[in-house]
Amino acid sequence: MASAQQQLTELFRQLTAGDQLTLLAFAEFLAGRSSPGAVTVTREPVVIPEPEPIERQAGESVVGALKRLAKTYPMLDKTAMLGATSDLVASAIMQGADPVGVIDQLENIFREHYEKLKSGDHE
Structure with missing residues:
Protein backbone atom coordinates (compact mmCIF):
# COMPACT_ATOMS: atom_id res chain seq x y z
CA MET A 1 0.00 0.00 0.00
CA SER A 35 -18.58 3.82 1.45
CA PRO A 36 -21.25 6.52 1.18
CA GLY A 37 -21.11 9.12 3.90
CA ALA A 38 -17.98 7.67 5.47
CA VAL A 39 -15.50 9.99 3.80
CA THR A 40 -15.42 13.72 4.16
CA VAL A 41 -12.46 15.25 2.46
CA THR A 42 -11.43 18.74 3.40
CA ARG A 43 -9.04 20.10 0.90
CA GLU A 44 -7.16 23.31 0.83
CA PRO A 45 -7.81 25.48 -2.18
CA VAL A 46 -5.23 25.04 -4.89
CA VAL A 47 -3.17 28.19 -5.22
CA ILE A 48 -2.50 28.98 -8.86
CA PRO A 49 0.88 30.69 -9.10
CA GLU A 50 1.23 33.99 -10.90
CA PRO A 51 2.94 33.97 -14.31
CA GLU A 52 6.68 34.56 -14.33
CA PRO A 53 6.92 37.47 -16.78
CA ILE A 54 9.75 37.25 -19.28
CA GLU A 55 10.13 40.25 -21.54
CA ARG A 56 9.75 39.78 -25.29
CA GLN A 57 13.05 40.32 -27.06
CA ALA A 58 13.31 42.44 -30.20
CA GLY A 59 13.24 40.21 -33.26
CA GLU A 60 11.99 37.21 -31.25
CA SER A 61 11.05 34.21 -33.39
CA VAL A 62 7.69 32.48 -33.10
CA VAL A 63 9.35 29.34 -31.72
CA GLY A 64 11.34 31.48 -29.28
CA ALA A 65 8.12 33.14 -28.14
CA LEU A 66 6.50 29.76 -27.60
CA LYS A 67 9.42 28.70 -25.39
CA ARG A 68 9.27 32.01 -23.49
CA LEU A 69 5.53 31.65 -22.91
CA ALA A 70 5.95 28.06 -21.70
CA LYS A 71 8.42 29.38 -19.09
CA THR A 72 6.15 32.32 -18.24
CA TYR A 73 3.16 30.04 -17.68
CA PRO A 74 4.62 26.78 -16.28
CA MET A 75 1.32 25.99 -14.54
CA LEU A 76 -0.59 25.55 -17.80
CA ASP A 77 -1.27 22.26 -19.53
CA LYS A 78 0.40 22.85 -22.89
CA THR A 79 -1.42 19.93 -24.51
CA ALA A 80 -4.73 21.78 -23.99
CA MET A 81 -3.40 24.62 -26.16
CA LEU A 82 -1.66 22.44 -28.74
CA GLY A 83 -4.23 22.81 -31.50
CA ALA A 84 -4.36 26.60 -31.44
CA THR A 85 -0.64 27.12 -30.90
CA SER A 86 0.45 24.63 -33.55
CA ASP A 87 -1.87 26.26 -36.11
CA LEU A 88 -0.29 29.64 -35.40
CA VAL A 89 3.26 28.31 -35.56
CA ALA A 90 2.44 26.57 -38.85
CA SER A 91 0.97 29.77 -40.28
CA ALA A 92 4.15 31.64 -39.42
CA ILE A 93 6.49 28.99 -40.80
CA MET A 94 4.56 27.61 -43.77
CA GLN A 95 2.58 30.65 -44.88
CA GLY A 96 4.96 33.41 -43.84
CA ALA A 97 2.50 35.12 -41.48
CA ASP A 98 3.76 38.20 -39.65
CA PRO A 99 5.75 36.87 -36.66
CA VAL A 100 4.83 39.84 -34.45
CA GLY A 101 1.12 39.25 -35.04
CA VAL A 102 1.49 35.52 -34.46
CA ILE A 103 3.39 36.14 -31.21
CA ASP A 104 0.65 38.56 -30.07
CA GLN A 105 -1.93 35.83 -30.72
CA LEU A 106 0.17 33.23 -28.86
CA GLU A 107 0.43 35.57 -25.87
CA ASN A 108 -3.36 35.98 -25.91
CA ILE A 109 -3.91 32.21 -26.00
CA PHE A 110 -1.62 31.66 -23.00
CA ARG A 111 -3.20 34.58 -21.11
CA GLU A 112 -6.73 33.28 -21.79
CA HIS A 113 -5.85 29.75 -20.64
CA TYR A 114 -4.28 31.18 -17.50
CA GLU A 115 -7.40 33.24 -16.75
CA LYS A 116 -9.57 30.13 -17.24
CA LEU A 117 -7.35 28.20 -14.84
CA LYS A 118 -7.57 31.00 -12.25
CA SER A 119 -11.36 31.18 -12.58
CA GLY A 120 -11.73 27.43 -12.09
CA ASP A 121 -12.86 26.72 -15.65
CA HIS A 122 -10.56 23.75 -16.44
CA GLU A 123 -12.34 22.46 -19.54
Missing part, protein backbone atom coordinates in the same frame (compact mmCIF):
# COMPACT_ATOMS: atom_id res chain seq x y z
CA ALA A 2 2.81 2.42 0.82
CA SER A 3 4.34 2.10 -2.64
CA ALA A 4 0.96 2.80 -4.27
CA GLN A 5 0.61 5.93 -2.13
CA GLN A 6 4.12 7.04 -3.05
CA GLN A 7 3.42 6.46 -6.72
CA LEU A 8 0.17 8.40 -6.51
CA THR A 9 1.91 11.26 -4.70
CA GLU A 10 4.66 11.40 -7.32
CA LEU A 11 2.15 11.40 -10.17
CA PHE A 12 0.08 14.08 -8.41
CA ARG A 13 3.13 16.35 -8.16
CA GLN A 14 3.70 16.07 -11.91
CA LEU A 15 0.19 17.27 -12.78
CA THR A 16 -0.87 20.80 -13.57
CA ALA A 17 -2.98 22.56 -10.94
CA GLY A 18 -6.13 21.96 -12.97
CA ASP A 19 -5.40 18.26 -13.36
CA GLN A 20 -4.69 18.00 -9.63
CA LEU A 21 -8.19 19.33 -8.94
CA THR A 22 -9.65 16.78 -11.36
CA LEU A 23 -7.76 13.94 -9.69
CA LEU A 24 -8.94 15.07 -6.23
CA ALA A 25 -12.55 15.24 -7.41
CA PHE A 26 -12.28 11.75 -8.91
CA ALA A 27 -10.70 10.36 -5.72
CA GLU A 28 -13.51 11.89 -3.66
CA PHE A 29 -16.05 10.31 -6.00
CA LEU A 30 -14.43 6.88 -5.70
CA ALA A 31 -14.15 7.13 -1.92
CA GLY A 32 -17.79 8.15 -1.60
CA ARG A 33 -18.94 5.39 -3.94
CA SER A 34 -17.31 2.62 -1.93
Whole structure:
Protein backbone atom coordinates (compact mmCIF):
# COMPACT_ATOMS: atom_id res chain seq x y z
CA MET A 1 0.00 0.00 0.00
CA ALA A 2 2.81 2.42 0.82
CA SER A 3 4.34 2.10 -2.64
CA ALA A 4 0.96 2.80 -4.27
CA GLN A 5 0.61 5.93 -2.13
CA GLN A 6 4.12 7.04 -3.05
CA GLN A 7 3.42 6.46 -6.72
CA LEU A 8 0.17 8.40 -6.51
CA THR A 9 1.91 11.26 -4.70
CA GLU A 10 4.66 11.40 -7.32
CA LEU A 11 2.15 11.40 -10.17
CA PHE A 12 0.08 14.08 -8.41
CA ARG A 13 3.13 16.35 -8.16
CA GLN A 14 3.70 16.07 -11.91
CA LEU A 15 0.19 17.27 -12.78
CA THR A 16 -0.87 20.80 -13.57
CA ALA A 17 -2.98 22.56 -10.94
CA GLY A 18 -6.13 21.96 -12.97
CA ASP A 19 -5.40 18.26 -13.36
CA GLN A 20 -4.69 18.00 -9.63
CA LEU A 21 -8.19 19.33 -8.94
CA THR A 22 -9.65 16.78 -11.36
CA LEU A 23 -7.76 13.94 -9.69
CA LEU A 24 -8.94 15.07 -6.23
CA ALA A 25 -12.55 15.24 -7.41
CA PHE A 26 -12.28 11.75 -8.91
CA ALA A 27 -10.70 10.36 -5.72
CA GLU A 28 -13.51 11.89 -3.66
CA PHE A 29 -16.05 10.31 -6.00
CA LEU A 30 -14.43 6.88 -5.70
CA ALA A 31 -14.15 7.13 -1.92
CA GLY A 32 -17.79 8.15 -1.60
CA ARG A 33 -18.94 5.39 -3.94
CA SER A 34 -17.31 2.62 -1.93
CA SER A 35 -18.58 3.82 1.45
CA PRO A 36 -21.25 6.52 1.18
CA GLY A 37 -21.11 9.12 3.90
CA ALA A 38 -17.98 7.67 5.47
CA VAL A 39 -15.50 9.99 3.80
CA THR A 40 -15.42 13.72 4.16
CA VAL A 41 -12.46 15.25 2.46
CA THR A 42 -11.43 18.74 3.40
CA ARG A 43 -9.04 20.10 0.90
CA GLU A 44 -7.16 23.31 0.83
CA PRO A 45 -7.81 25.48 -2.18
CA VAL A 46 -5.23 25.04 -4.89
CA VAL A 47 -3.17 28.19 -5.22
CA ILE A 48 -2.50 28.98 -8.86
CA PRO A 49 0.88 30.69 -9.10
CA GLU A 50 1.23 33.99 -10.90
CA PRO A 51 2.94 33.97 -14.31
CA GLU A 52 6.68 34.56 -14.33
CA PRO A 53 6.92 37.47 -16.78
CA ILE A 54 9.75 37.25 -19.28
CA GLU A 55 10.13 40.25 -21.54
CA ARG A 56 9.75 39.78 -25.29
CA GLN A 57 13.05 40.32 -27.06
CA ALA A 58 13.31 42.44 -30.20
CA GLY A 59 13.24 40.21 -33.26
CA GLU A 60 11.99 37.21 -31.25
CA SER A 61 11.05 34.21 -33.39
CA VAL A 62 7.69 32.48 -33.10
CA VAL A 63 9.35 29.34 -31.72
CA GLY A 64 11.34 31.48 -29.28
CA ALA A 65 8.12 33.14 -28.14
CA LEU A 66 6.50 29.76 -27.60
CA LYS A 67 9.42 28.70 -25.39
CA ARG A 68 9.27 32.01 -23.49
CA LEU A 69 5.53 31.65 -22.91
CA ALA A 70 5.95 28.06 -21.70
CA LYS A 71 8.42 29.38 -19.09
CA THR A 72 6.15 32.32 -18.24
CA TYR A 73 3.16 30.04 -17.68
CA PRO A 74 4.62 26.78 -16.28
CA MET A 75 1.32 25.99 -14.54
CA LEU A 76 -0.59 25.55 -17.80
CA ASP A 77 -1.27 22.26 -19.53
CA LYS A 78 0.40 22.85 -22.89
CA THR A 79 -1.42 19.93 -24.51
CA ALA A 80 -4.73 21.78 -23.99
CA MET A 81 -3.40 24.62 -26.16
CA LEU A 82 -1.66 22.44 -28.74
CA GLY A 83 -4.23 22.81 -31.50
CA ALA A 84 -4.36 26.60 -31.44
CA THR A 85 -0.64 27.12 -30.90
CA SER A 86 0.45 24.63 -33.55
CA ASP A 87 -1.87 26.26 -36.11
CA LEU A 88 -0.29 29.64 -35.40
CA VAL A 89 3.26 28.31 -35.56
CA ALA A 90 2.44 26.57 -38.85
CA SER A 91 0.97 29.77 -40.28
CA ALA A 92 4.15 31.64 -39.42
CA ILE A 93 6.49 28.99 -40.80
CA MET A 94 4.56 27.61 -43.77
CA GLN A 95 2.58 30.65 -44.88
CA GLY A 96 4.96 33.41 -43.84
CA ALA A 97 2.50 35.12 -41.48
CA ASP A 98 3.76 38.20 -39.65
CA PRO A 99 5.75 36.87 -36.66
CA VAL A 100 4.83 39.84 -34.45
CA GLY A 101 1.12 39.25 -35.04
CA VAL A 102 1.49 35.52 -34.46
CA ILE A 103 3.39 36.14 -31.21
CA ASP A 104 0.65 38.56 -30.07
CA GLN A 105 -1.93 35.83 -30.72
CA LEU A 106 0.17 33.23 -28.86
CA GLU A 107 0.43 35.57 -25.87
CA ASN A 108 -3.36 35.98 -25.91
CA ILE A 109 -3.91 32.21 -26.00
CA PHE A 110 -1.62 31.66 -23.00
CA ARG A 111 -3.20 34.58 -21.11
CA GLU A 112 -6.73 33.28 -21.79
CA HIS A 113 -5.85 29.75 -20.64
CA TYR A 114 -4.28 31.18 -17.50
CA GLU A 115 -7.40 33.24 -16.75
CA LYS A 116 -9.57 30.13 -17.24
CA LEU A 117 -7.35 28.20 -14.84
CA LYS A 118 -7.57 31.00 -12.25
CA SER A 119 -11.36 31.18 -12.58
CA GLY A 120 -11.73 27.43 -12.09
CA ASP A 121 -12.86 26.72 -15.65
CA HIS A 122 -10.56 23.75 -16.44
CA GLU A 123 -12.34 22.46 -19.54
